[in-house]
Amino acid sequence: MTVSLHTITLNDGTIVPKLAYGTGTKWGKRNAVNPDAINPELVESILTALRAGFSHIDTAEGYGTEPEVGLAVGQYLKETGKPRSSVFITTKVDFGPDSVVTIKQVWRDLEELVDAKLTRSIGVSNWRIQNQTKVNQIEFHAYNQGLKLREFADKEIGTTIAAYGPLQPLIHFAETGRVQAVVNKIAERKGDGVTGSQVLLAWGWAVGTIQITTSSGTLDLVLTDDEVEEISNAGAEYPNQRKFAVGKVFDD
Structure with a gap:
């Protein structure tokens, strides 16, 4: 796996935008009364993300959002004249x-x-060390860094980690540990309107992961090695914190 400012190259040569717009956590239809109904608000949300510069959309059969992704991408390509290859879509069976x-x-x-x-x-989603392939999508953030899993994925088989829930340290775990204070301090130091969320996304990229979120992030924000380490150390004080009860607990 190799990483550039805006993309990650998988071990098979596929170039993947390292910021993805997620349609699962907020938009998933798992408990919907009519999961087959098209959600126009979601279609518009995806279109807004694409127009804002997102070129990677994350969906899944289980989310029930694939139809909306198809409609939004189709409309976006029609209005821009861009080829289908300009949008990377991740889905899951x-x-x-x-x-x-x-x-x-x-x-x-x-x-x-x-x-x-x-x-x-x-690739796969929510797999542990013994089940690895090219891409593994897992809950990953500063409080759930999966160090052993990442080391195995990177050094043993070249698997790329795609992270869902990357901003949970600022949401569900906002009152836990020091991560929020650390990223906000770094954001203030960076200036130019940089937010704690953007710093946390930049940290995720710095450690070599694809970030899946519904928040916008600046791909040009680069953290120093010391800033990356500061966030990692703050999160490591409260390890293995998980917001989403999906799959088994990962080896850390």
């Missing part, structure tokens, strides 16, 4: 423990999609 299909069969089917150039890269 539901595969539960009660499925009659084996993971090996699912993986072979996904590989066929890559061979047919119907998808660019394949």
Whole structure:
């Protein structure tokens, strides 16, 4: 995996925008009365994100937001004249423990999609060390850094971590530990209207992850090594804090 200012290159050569607009946490239809109904507010939200400069959209079969993503991307490409390849879409196939299909069969089917150039890269979500591939999407933030998982992913097999919930230290865990105070201090020092959220996203990029959020971030914000370490150390004081009860607890 290699990292540039705006992108991450996976071990198969795929170039991925390192800031993604998420459609799961806020917009997911898991408990909706009519999950098949199109949510026009979500379509407009995705369009706004694309117009603002997002070029990576995150969705999933389980979120129920794939139709809205398709409508928004289609409208955006029509109004801008840009090619489909200008927008990177990450989605996820539901595969539960009660499925009659084996993971090996699912993986072979996904590989066929890559061979047919119907998808660019394949990966997994919420997997632990013993289950790794090219991309692993997990809850990741300063209070849940998954150090052993990241080390294994990077050094052993070249897997890229895609982080959902990257701003939870400023939301769900705002009263926990020192992270909020540290990132706000760094934001104030950076000046020019930089926010704590932007600093936290920049920290996530600095440690080599794709950040999935509904908040905007400046891809040009670069932290010093000392600032990255300061945030990492502040988060490490309260490790393994998880907001989302998805999958198993990760080895840290």
